[in-house]
Amino acid sequence: MIDPTARCPQWLIDRIGDNGGSISFYKYMDLVLNDPENGFYSTGKLNIGNNGDFCTSPSLSNDFARLLAIQVVDWLLDLEKSGIDSELFSIIEIGPGEGTLLRDLIAAIAEIAPALTNKIELILVELNEGMRRRQKKIVNNVDGINYRWSNIDDLILSPVTGVVIANEVLDAFPVERLVFCNNNVFRQGVSLKKINNEYFLELIDLKPTSEIIKFLKESNSLLKIDFPPKDICNRWVTEWHCDLPSWFRKLSKVLINGSLLVVDYAMESKRYYNAMRKDGTLISYRNQEANSNFLKDAGLCDLTAHLCIESTINYALTNGWKFMGETRQGQALLALGLSNFLYSLQKTSSNDLSAALNRRESLLRLVDPMGLGDFRWLAFQKDNSDNLLFGNRFLEEPIS
Ligand SMILES: C[S@@+](CC[C@H](N)C(=O)[O-])C[C@H]1O[C@@H](n2cnc3c(N)ncnc32)[C@H](O)[C@@H]1O
Numbered sequence: 001m002i003d004p005t006a007r008c009p010q011w012l013i014d015r016i017g018d019n020g021g022s023i024s025f026y027k028y029m030d031l032v033l034n035d036p037e038n039g040f041y042s043t044g045k046l047n048i049g050n051n052g053d054f055c056t057s058p059s060l061s062n063d064f065a066r067l068l069a070i071q072v073v074d075w076l077l078d079l080e081k082s083g084i085d086s087e088l089f090s091i092i093e094i095g096p097g098e099g100t101l102l103r104d105l106i107a108a109i110a111e112i113a114p115a116l117t118n119k120i121e122l123i124l125v126e127l128n129e130g131m132r133r134r135q136k137k138i139v140n141n142v143d144g145i146n147y148r149w150s151n152i153d154d155l156i157l158s159p160v161t162g163v164v165i166a167n168e169v170l171d172a173f174p175v176e177r178l179v180f181c182n183n184n185v186f187r188q189g190v191s192l193k194k195i196n197n198e199y200f201l202e203l204i205d206l207k208p209t210s211e212i213i214k215f216l217k218e219s220n221s222l223l224k225i226d227f228p229p230k231d232i233c234n235r236w237v238t239e240w241h242c243d244l245p246s247w248f249r250k251l252s253k254v255l256i257n258g259s260l261l262v263v264d265y266a267m268e269s270k271r272y273y274n275a276m277r278k279d280g281t282l283i284s285y286r287n288q289e290a291n292s293n294f295l296k297d298a299g300l301c302d303l304t305a306h307l308c309i310e311s312t313i314n315y316a317l318t319n320g321w322k323f324m325g326e327t328r329q330g331q332a333l334l335a336l337g338l339s340n341f342l343y344s345l346q347k348t349s350s351n352d353l354s355a356a357l358n359r360r361e362s363l364l365r366l367v368d369p370m371g372l373g374d375f376r377w378l379a380f381q382k383d384n385s386d387n388l389l390f391g392n393r394f395l396e397e398p399i400s
Pocket residue numbers: 041042048056057058059094095096097098101125126127128131166167168169172173
């Protein structure tokens with residue numbers, strides 16, 4: 001049955017038409033987010049933040065960056081202590097959104113470890129031109145620090161030492177959707193349906209690719225569970241982040257020595273690939289509203305799919321990285337001292353009460369177990385030296 005809200009915009013009719021009338025879901029997600037002229041991110045029309053389409057941790061307040069800076073400074077000092085010979089340390093952000101995280105991070109590092117700032121350069125790796133335009137407005141106002149935009153392929157040609165941050169970006173990588181039906185597996189696709197001179201989008205079943213078949217064959221060792229799960233219903237649907245192996249492989253060539261922090265929506269394979277989760281994890285966001293109808297308002301919404309923790313770690317391990325550990329964001333930020341920020345608000349004078357209440361609310365949202373606090377922090381290291389030992393304060397027991 002056709003969903004009457006899934007009207008297809010003309011540009012997407014053209015793209016699907018060019019492809020013979022149907023495309024894979026993977027291609028659909030890539031187009032609606034990253035099509036150079038019409039994608040949600042590439043046009044740069046979206047807004048991240050309380051008054052925008054969705055909130056990310058750095059968009060709530062600079063407290064996220066101030067806490068993260070404590071860990072980033074530790075990692076950079078660990079690189080120095082290990083005697084790694086590098087004139088510059090790079091802080092690379094993949095998918096920097098509005099650019100606020102890097103701006104606030106550098107301000108916080110200047111407070112915690114001013115001597116380090118002369119040694120730091122910021123590198124923004126942003127796929128979409130529209131987002132790069134937005135980032136320029138923010139980052140061009142950061143004084144006294146070297147910064148540049150680059151891409152992973154160029155960075156591979158002149159690798160760097162430092163820290164890579166990927167905050168809420170891997171969930172926006174296009175995913176394959178797999179449909180299990182009568183003991184067969186299909187690749188989910190999207191096609192056009194014309195009704196009364198109007199085009200609508202509808203989901204279809206396509207033949208699985210050889211990569212999908214390989215993923216299913218390897219799934220047992222990759223996911224550490226029996227897959228597909230027992231007792232799934234007919235037309236059970238799930239997702240596969242098929243671009244992660246090559247992303248980890250390429251990124252490992254960008255860093256000579258350093259750490260990588262991935263922060264994202266993620267869950268264990270037994271929760272992810274569970275018979276009860278019959279529609280996968282894919283969600284669309286627009287104007288702060290989550291919607292499971294991801295064919296609605298194509299190109300005007302964010303689409304996001306959770307990461308599977310075991311497969312993400314496995315893909316990193318088999319592509320040049322060592323795993324340092326993972327925890328929930330709430331736990332990580334408390335370990336980095338979030339409760340001290342909360343206590344300090346008790347000393348607020350009555351004149352600043354409204355600002356203090358707003359800050360308190362943002363801090364609580366960052367650790368809310370039903371919201372951002374449930375995000376996962378996964379840390380990896382890349383080394384070309386036996387001496388390199390990173391401390392991970394974010395994994396320690398929270399201080400009270
Ligand atoms: C949800 S936003 C996250 C923004 C930011 N990290 C934050 O926390 O506020 C995703 C960002 O990643 C960018 N992006 C998506 N895919 C990317 C890729 N493959 N490489 C680099 N950037 C990408 C998008 O254009 C957007 O700027």
